[in-house]
Amino acid sequence: MKRIFAFLVGIIMCISFAGCADKKNDATEVKPGPDFFPLTEIKEGRKNIYLIVKTIENNSYWDVLMDGAKDCADSLDCNVYVSGSYAESDWKTQERLLGDAIKANADGVVISPDDSVNLAGKIDEVYLEGIPVVLIDTTANTDNYDICYMTDNLMAGQKAADEMIKQLKNNGVSDDENIQIGIQVGQASSQTVIERLAGFLQFWSKHAPDSWEILHDIKCSNGLPEKALEYAEDILALPQVKGIFTTNSGPTVGFAKALKNNKRTDIVFVGFDYADEMADIVNDEEYHASTILQRQYDMGYTGVESVIGISEGTDIKNKFVDMGVVVVNKDTINQPDIQEILQHN
Template structure:
C-alpha cells in the first residue's frame, strides 16, 4: 500500500513538474506577443508592422537617443518599434534577444551587430525565414543584412586623428581607451585614428586599453596608462563613456590643464565638459537619425522599394568655439 502510494505521489510530482516547464517555455516563446499586446493596448487598432530594435545597452544615453529617433518614426508611420537590449553591454544577451525576435516572427529586426562571428549566423537565419534585418551603429557587411545605417567608424577615427593633429600642432604622446577590442566599430575607430597620425613624426601612440563600456573602468585605465607613461600628453576615448572616464581621472589627478582629451559622442555631460574646457574636442555622431532612418528604411524594404547597401550618418568634430553653432544646427538646446 505504501509502495503504491509513493509511486503515485512520484508520478504526480513528475507530471506537475513537466506541466510547469511546459508552461514556462510556452510563455518564453510567446514573450514578444505579450509585449506587443500590452504596448498596443491603447491603440484603436494594431499597427501594420512590428519591428524590434536591439541596442548594445538599453539604458545608455546614446542608445536612448537611437530609441527616440525610432519612436519618432513610429509616430509618423503605422508601425510599432519594440526597444530591447541588455542592461549592460553583453553580446551574448543581444544574440539571445535576436534569436527570440526571429522565433516571434516579427516583421523586421534592427540590431547593433558587435562582431561577425556571433551575429552573422543569426542575421542570416532571420533573412532565410523572411525577416529583413538592418544593422545599426555597427555593421557586419558579410552577413545577409539588407542595409547598414550609422557612422562610418573608420572615417570617424580618421576625423579624430586629424583633430588631434590640428589641436596639438602635430606633437602628442597619446593613450587610447576603447570600449571593447572585440567590437568591430571600436576596431575601425582605432585603426582610422592610427592611420591618420601614422606619418606624423611628432605623434606617438604608447598605450591602448579596454574599458568594457564602463566609465569607472575607463577612469581606472587612464590612471594605469599615466602611471606607466608619465610622458602622456593626450587621450582619445573611442566611445561615449571613455571620454567621461578619462576626464574623471584627470580631475582626480589634477591633470586637466595639461592633458588633451578627445572624447566620443555628444552626450549632455560630455558637451558640458567641453564647454567648461575639461574636454578639448568631441567626435559627434547622429544616434537620433540612426534610429529614425532605420525605421524608414525597414518600411522601404518591406514594401518592396530599393535601398542602398549602406547609409552613413554624419560625423563631425565639435570644439568649444563652435559648440553653439553645432547645437543650433542639430536642434539641441544649450
C-alpha cells in the same frame, strides 16, 4: 611491504597530479538583458518592428537613438518593441533577442550588433527567414542584411586623429617635442571600436610628426565604467602623455572624470559621444576636449523608416550609408548644425 605500497601509491599520485590541467574559469558574469518591451503604443493591425540596441539602460547615446526610432514609428504608424543588453560585451543577449524576433514573426528587425563577428550567424538566420534586417550604428560581418546606416567608423577615427593633431598644435605642442598619446578602447571585439581605432592610427601614421608617439599599451575597459576610470588614471600618470583618444562612450566618460579629478587642463582629449561628463568638459573653457558626435537620432529614425519601406517592397540600391559625424569643440559648439544634433543628446 608498507613502504613499497606507499612508494607505488606515490608514483600513481605523481602521475595523476601530472595529468591534471589547471583550468581557469575566467568568464565574466553579466546580467542578461530583458525581453522585448513596447517602445511605442501597441495597436492591432500595424507592422511590428523589433529594435535591438547595444545598451538598454542608463546610456544617453542609445536613449537618443530610441527617441529617433519612436518618433519615426509615431509618424509612420507602426509598433516598435525594443530591448538590448546591459553591457556591450553581452552579445549573447542580442543573439537571444534575434531568436525571439523570429519566433514573434517580426515584420522587420533593426539592430546594432554588440559583436560584429559573433552575431553574424544569427543575423544570417533572421535574414534568411525573409525578415528585413536593417543594421544601425554598427555593421556585421555578413552580406545578409538589407542596409546599414552607420557612421563610417574608419573615417570617424581619421577625423578624430585630425582633430587631435590640430588641437595639440593649438595647445602649443611643437612638431619636434617628444610626447605620447594614450588610447583607451571600450570593447576590443566591437567592429565599431576597432574601425575607429584603425582610422585614427591610419591618419596618425601619415600626418602626425614622428616625435608624437602612440602608447602601445592600448587599454581596453570591456564596457566596465570602473575599469575605464582606473585605466584613465593610469595613463594620465605617465609624464609624457599630452593627448588622449577614446573610441566610444564608456572610456570617454572615464577619461572625462579622470581629467576633472586631476584638473589636467594640459591634456588634449578627443573622445566620442556626448555623455554628461563629456559635455561638461567640452563646455569648460579650461579644458581642451573635443568629441566626435554621430547622428544617432537620425540612425534610429532612418532605421525604422527604412525597415518599414523594405517590408513594403522599396528597392535598396546601396547597402551602406555613412551618416557622417561632427566634431564638437569650444569653437564649433555654437554652430547651428551642431546645435541641432545636440538638441537630441
